[in-house]
Amino acid sequence: MPEVKVKAERCKGCELCILYCPKKSLCMSPSFNLKGYHYPEFKEPDTCTGCAICGMICPEVALEVYK
Amino acid sequence: MAEERRLMKGNEAIAEAAIRAGCRFYAGYPITPQNELTEYMSLKMSEAGGVFVQAESEVAAINMVYGASSTGARVMTSSSGPGISLKQEGISYLCGAELPAFYANIVRGGPGLGNIAPAQSDYFQSVKGGGHGDYRVIVLAPSTGQELVDLTRLGFDLSDKYSNPAMILGDGILGQMMEPVTLPEPVTFDMKTKDDWRLGDSAGRSRHMITSVHLAPGTLEKHNIDLLKKYRKIEEKEVRYEAVGVEDADVVIVAYGTAARIAKSAVAMAKAAGGPKLGLIRPITLWPFPTKFIAEVAADGSKDFLVVEMSLGQMREDVLLSVLGKAKVSLLGRTGGGIPEEEEILEAAKKARASKEAIEVFPEGN
Amino acid sequence: MKKVFGKPKSLSDKPFSYCPGCGHSIIHRLTAEVIDELGIQSKCIGVASVGCSVFSDAYFNFDFIQAAHGRAPAVATGVKRVRPDCVVLTHQGDGDLASIGAAEMLHSANRGENITVIFVNNAIYGMTGGQMAPTTLVGMKTTTSPMGRDVKGTGYPVRVCELLRELKGVAYLERTSVDDPKGVIKTRKALKKAFQAQLDGLGFSLVEVVSQCPTGWGMTPVEAVKWLGKDMKAYFPLGLFKDIRAEEPQEVAQ
Numbered sequence: 001m002p003e004v005k006v007k008a009e010r011c012k013g014c015e016l017c018i019l020y021c022p023k024k025s026l027c028m029s030p031s032f033n034l035k036g037y038h039y040p041e042f043k044e045p046d047t048c049t050g051c052a053i054c055g056m057i058c059p060e061v062a063l064e065v066y067k
Numbered sequence: 068m069a070e071e072r073r074l075m076k077g078n079e080a081i082a083e084a085a086i087r088a089g090c091r092f093y094a095g096y097p098i099t100p101q102n103e104l105t106e107y108m109s110l111k112m113s114e115a116g117g118v119f120v121q122a123e124s125e126v127a128a129i130n131m132v133y134g135a136s137s138t139g140a141r142v143m144t145s146s147s148g149p150g151i152s153l154k155q156e157g158i159s160y161l162c163g164a165e166l167p168a169f170y171a172n173i174v175r176g177g178p179g180l181g182n183i184a185p186a187q188s189d190y191f192q193s194v195k196g197g198g199h200g201d202y203r204v205i206v207l208a209p210s211t212g213q214e215l216v217d218l219t220r221l222g223f224d225l226s227d228k229y230s231n232p233a234m235i236l237g238d239g240i241l242g243q244m245m246e247p248v249t250l251p252e253p254v255t256f257d258m259k260t261k262d263d264w265r266l267g268d269s270a271g272r273s274r275h276m277i278t279s280v281h282l283a284p285g286t287l288e289k290h291n292i293d294l295l296k297k298y299r300k301i302e303e304k305e306v307r308y309e310a311v312g313v314e315d316a317d318v319v320i321v322a323y324g325t326a327a328r329i330a331k332s333a334v335a336m337a338k339a340a341g342g343p344k345l346g347l348i349r350p351i352t353l354w355p356f357p358t359k360f361i362a363e364v365a366a367d368g369s370k371d372f373l374v375v376e377m378s379l380g381q382m383r384e385d386v387l388l389s390v391l392g393k394a395k396v397s398l399l400g401r402t403g404g405g406i407p408e409e410e411e412i413l414e415a416a417k418k419a420r421a422s423k424e425a426i427e428v429f430p431e432g433n
Numbered sequence: 434m435k436k437v438f439g440k441p442k443s444l445s446d447k448p449f450s451y452c453p454g455c456g457h458s459i460i461h462r463l464t465a466e467v468i469d470e471l472g473i474q475s476k477c478i479g480v481a482s483v484g485c486s487v488f489s490d491a492y493f494n495f496d497f498i499q500a501a502h503g504r505a506p507a508v509a510t511g512v513k514r515v516r517p518d519c520v521v522l523t524h525q526g527d528g529d530l531a532s533i534g535a536a537e538m539l540h541s542a543n544r545g546e547n548i549t550v551i552f553v554n555n556a557i558y559g560m561t562g563g564q565m566a567p568t569t570l571v572g573m574k575t576t577t578s579p580m581g582r583d584v585k586g587t588g589y590p591v592r593v594c595e596l597l598r599e600l601k602g603v604a605y606l607e608r609t610s611v612d613d614p615k616g617v618i619k620t621r622k623a624l625k626k627a628f629q630a631q632l633d634g635l636g637f638s639l640v641e642v643v644s645q646c647p648t649g650w651g652m653t654p655v656e657a658v659k660w661l662g663k664d665m666k667a668y669f670p671l672g673l674f675k676d677i678r679a680e681e682p683q684e685v686a687q
């Protein structure tokens with residue numbers, strides 16, 4: 001099952017990954033990182049297809065994709 | 068190519084000397100009265116296996132030199148006053164980034180567009196900064212064709228020794244005149260001597276960064292103080308000057324470049340005529356200035372100083388600082404392309420000696 | 434499980450200091466990906482410019498030199514002429530390239546300098562607080578065009594690719610964007626073609642990347658990419674402007 005590792009501390013809450021995820025699988029976590037930004041998490045587990053579009057659009061290289 | 072003797076125009080002598088010093092990158096832009104230097108380079112630099120670029124502007128040229136220097140090559144540009152004004156930001160960057168580079172200013176009358184006649188009115192620009200920030204450039208002042216050659220080589224050597232720009236402050240006469248010169252045997256410059264900082268081939272080492280920006284608090288201050296320590300070392304070790312008949316003189320002329328050459332004739336004329344008792348201090352490095360030597364000469368208060376320069380008294384300020392109030396410092400100034408003559412100098416020296424206060428002499432009717 | 438997407442080797446670990454949603458770091462990452470793919474990391478020499486791009490050097494694991502505002506193409510010329518074996522790239526914003534650096538941009542392209550210019554066009558001066566850029570759109574409000582850009586005093590936005598395409602020294606010229614995944618993929622392809630043009634010694638290559646500046650535009654990142662998609666692309670058409678390797682001369686939608 002493909003998975004995305006979120007490096008929460010690098011995230012700046014731009015939400016572009018949420019906008020572009022083809023499966024609309026991502027949402028902003030209610031948690032904050034140390035800088036005070038919310039960061040993305042999956043709405044439901046096992047919905048990731050490993051397309052890596054989130055990683056490609058992320059300006060912070062905060063998303064690593066594994067397949 | 069071995070050592071050889073040639074009759075050369077000053078501008079071309081600088082270029083040939085630079086190539087023989089291992090310079091392999093030149094970027095420049097046409098401006099009178101230095102064009103022969105650029106033109107000579109356009110042919111001879113490629114013959115020597117180097118790079119010649121006629122840049123789109125003096126600004127572009129100095130930035131090309133900055134980039135080329137970062138690769139470890141010996142690099143050069145040249146211009147006249149207005150073009151050197153354009154290069155000031157680039158020169159400040161070279162100093163801040165601690166990159167070696169050599170350039171020549173063949174000075175013309177200013178300010179503004181001025182004229183194309185010789186002048187010495189870029190002294191402040193050369194010695195006091197010209198660009199922004201706390202920095203110094205090594206300033207060499209030739210007064211003969213041979214010195215154009217010798218000081219070009221010295222300029223490259225000092226520039227590399229201290230990783231700081233060095234320049235020749237010439238003028239339109241020096242650039243245009245033809246004199247026999249002895250050209251030294253060429254040296255091949257090995258860029259590998261700069262392996263600890265030059266750019267390119269970053270495999271197997273940490274990457275190199277050439278920069279003059281230091282944003283983290285305290286870092287720029289520390290960097291500037293390190294630069295100051297370097298400049299103090301240069302002031303201690305690299306002062307050069309010529310002294311003629313200073314010990315017995317009543318009036319010590321201080322002059323550089325073309326003005327010094329004419330002053331030398333005046334000193335010889337005075338000697339032949341049995342008076343007045345003239346001496347000459349000819350700074351060869353304008354920065355570092357021969358402050359200590361001038362202070363020594365002025366110390367007992369027995370001598371008057373007459374600064375002869377083709378400006379409104381730019382070097383005079385440094386002589387005033389150097390004598391520490393112990394002597395009168397008068398000025399014979401010619402400007403806007405005017406050139407002093409021996410008789411003028413002798414007259415001014417007599418007047419300066421006779422006067423209670425320091426005098427300023429400009430041409431008749433001014 | 435295998436990592437199929439992550440940080441490229443040529444990109445450093447340092448977290449980016451750009452604003453949330455900024456396109457600069459997407460472009461940095463793509464540059465690094467392409468450099469990794471071409472295997473040229475140790476041969477690269479980057480030229481950082483002035484603007485938000487002043488930080489570029491911190492994010493790459495290869496040699497860099499900081500250039501004065503606008504002068505990166507001249508600095509790159511000096512580097513490349515002495516070291517033609519190295520791969521020389523500049524990373525410049527719209528003020529740096531098209532305003533103060535216009536002469537250096539034009540002449541390095543005209544001379545066909547074998548360098549790669551990565552031009553980030555976000556229609557604003559970001560670092561200095563949001564002033565008008567040569568590429569600012571008509572009517573766009575900035576801190577120096579508070580009533581909106583008026584062509585009477587300021588002219589029309591400059592289209593760099595359209596200007597440069599006539600120059601014979603230009604080998605490769607393309608305009609892309611990083612506002613959406615499609616644009617990101619196209620930008621990566623364009624950067625690769627640009628670097629390949631340099632490796633093949635073909636002349637000047639430039640990729641103009643239309644990019645978002647949420648802070649400068651006064652928008653959220655999501656609003657910014659949507660505005661770019663509509664308004665910026667309408668004025669700056671994306672596409673290939675020149676590729677001397679192509680068989681047919683290239684035309685871009687007018």
